[in-house]
Amino acid sequence: MAVSTVGRPATAADPLVPPRRAVVFDLDGVIVDSFAVMSEAFALAYAEVVGDGPAPFEEYRRHLGRYFPDIMRIMGLPLEMEEPFVRESYRLADRVTVFDGVVELLLTLRVRGLRLAVATGKSGPRARSLLDRLGLLPFFAHVIGSDEVAQPKPAPDMVLRALELLDVPAEEAVMVGDAPTDLASARGAGVASAAALWAPPHDVDELLAAGPDMVLRRPADLLALCASLPAR
Known part of the structure; x- marks a missing residue:
């Protein structure tokens, strides 16, 4: 079954599971x-703020779910990357x-x-x-x-x-x-x-x-x- 919990199936009819509201x-x-857009926006922001070299997007992606400034702190990258990243994300949004x-x-x-x-x-x-x-x-x-x-x-x-x-x-x-x-x-x-x-x-x-x-x-x-x- 595609939907499962550890050890047993879980469905809406399961008497042990409260109804989901x-x-x-x-x-x-x-x-x-949005990953292609994220990758491009991240690369552009990295080039603008950090400079030449490959942008470490795969490392960035491992932290997805966190707030962008928190990811920058974890990765040791400049918080100034947020402005161009957000700007480019808006510009490229029609590709999402x-x-x-x-x-x-x-x-x-x-x-x-x-x-x-x-x-x-x-x-x-x-x-x-x-x-x-x-x-x-x-x-x-x-x-x-x-x-x-x-x-x-x-x-x-x-x-x-x-x-x-x-x-x-x-x-x-x-x-x-x-x-x-x-x-x-x-x-x-x-x-x-x-x-x-x-x-x-x-x-x-x-x-x-x-x-x-x-x-x-x-x-x-x-x-x-x-x-x-x-x-x-």
Whole structure:
């Protein structure tokens, strides 16, 4: 079965699993394929601020889910890279695409009565701008950026804020992410975590080693965990 927990299947009909009333999504690598744009924006920012030489994008990608300034500190790169990186990301935003199956997933979750939010390593304005450009913003009750909480991922603040805004207890939500930082944030908030594996290329071993509660190999797999809710 594509959707699983450690040791046994997990479905919406499982009597040991509370009904899911909300889903919190990461953005990059889960909803949108933005890696080519990220790579180009990162290379341009590196050349502008640091100078010649290959930009260490693969190392940068290992830290995705974190806020850009935090990644710069971890990598020992100048914080001044943020301005050109954001500038180029906006300029190239029309190249970002939505993963196959995501729109259908969001439509079905909304029809089933679930509330949806985004908790992303991007800043809130940039995330909302991108989702609006792609026509996806109306699906989400709330979009929370790393600049809108005291501590971004891997701290639980973003997921806790999403639960507060959605008015849903932790045991009735699931967080979908493609990075260990997403899973750590979910775990800290007491929310079940689902690892999304549909963004190639992907370090599956590293993600699975982070201990997700569920593994999703395609967006539609999430539907097995999210039954229709009774009308209120």
